[in-house]
Amino acid sequence: MLRIGSEAPPIKVESWLRGQPLTNFQPGKVYIVEFWATWCKSCVAAMPHLVQLQEKYRDSGLQVVGVAAREKAPTADEARVTLDAWLTEKFANLNFRIAIDHTGEMNKLWMEPSSYLGIPSSFVVDCNGHIAFIGHPMLLDDVLPRMFKRTWRPRHEAKATNTKRIAGNQGEARERALTKPIYAKLRPAMEAGDWKTALSAVEEGLALMPDKIEFRVTLANLLLHKMHDTRTGLPVMRQLVRDAIDKRDEGWMAMAIRQLFDPAKDTSHLPRAERFAMGKDLSEHILALNPPKGDSHKFLSYGAVAQYYFESGNKERAIQLIELALRSLDHPKPMQEEAKQYLVPPLLQALANYKGEKACYGDLCSAPQNQSPETVKARPPKET
16 A cells, blocks of 8 residues: 555656756655646646645755556557647646656556545655655645645545545546446447437446436437427426535536536427426525635536526626626636636637627636527427
């Protein structure tokens, strides 16, 4: 087992793409060994944060080492060439080392013994060559200042942190083992438009994990939007709405309301009165849980709530909610620019559509692409 307080394993990689090779951990220096991949959105979003940490603590002896150990490519050479080109395009002025390992050796030495299965994942190696922290890179803002002020106590942190992390990751490993064969059937069926096979796969998944939100939302989406089976799909949707509200879970409620008010979905076959009743219920509970005057992030759910108000005819309220969602990207703490690249466009497009004019956020602008709800004619429901 690799835990807080353990001696750091060696760095064994195939090649170094940025910076000088690191052969061993030097006494007196602190290292962040960051496991990441180009296909991992949260990994990419964390990269600028690591750049900032390297710059901020360089004089204190910090060295960041990025390890790309999960690049998806048929061969090591292809992985290396692709990663090198990606780094040149996305992070031309990167200020820390990047290594690539296509053999799986780094995963065996670091990730697997630590029971930390997901990426991005950060391992902090202290000035004595021991593991001082294992976790998400966004937590480093708390860890590093305490390390350099010598108020970080690895043994004190280790007991609770190791126990919680190992238990959580063991649960995650069990869940992955259960869901892997389900997704192996579900994804190709969805891509091929084979809705019956997809339905069978997701029902199999729900038999194993009846409260997994991804499966429940996929079931509602298949029945309502792919198969247009409202007779079966509406009871599924009603139960999803009730459970999301009972759980007081903003994420669940946001995923539920998107099935009803996603502008990319054709909802003309759904009973209008019931769709809007469920939308109203979800919107009110989301806003009660995450009120407009609060400082918490609003970009995850406010877009869907805004669409409900827009279709209800309350355009001013819809615009206000989208503007709040955009502002929450910088409050209470600014989000990394790479993360904004994924979050801003749909919010900005909605704002432009609601206003009927070009809307901008920083250097990014969107033009309106649809009509106001008053001018959209309802289409007759499709037969199921």
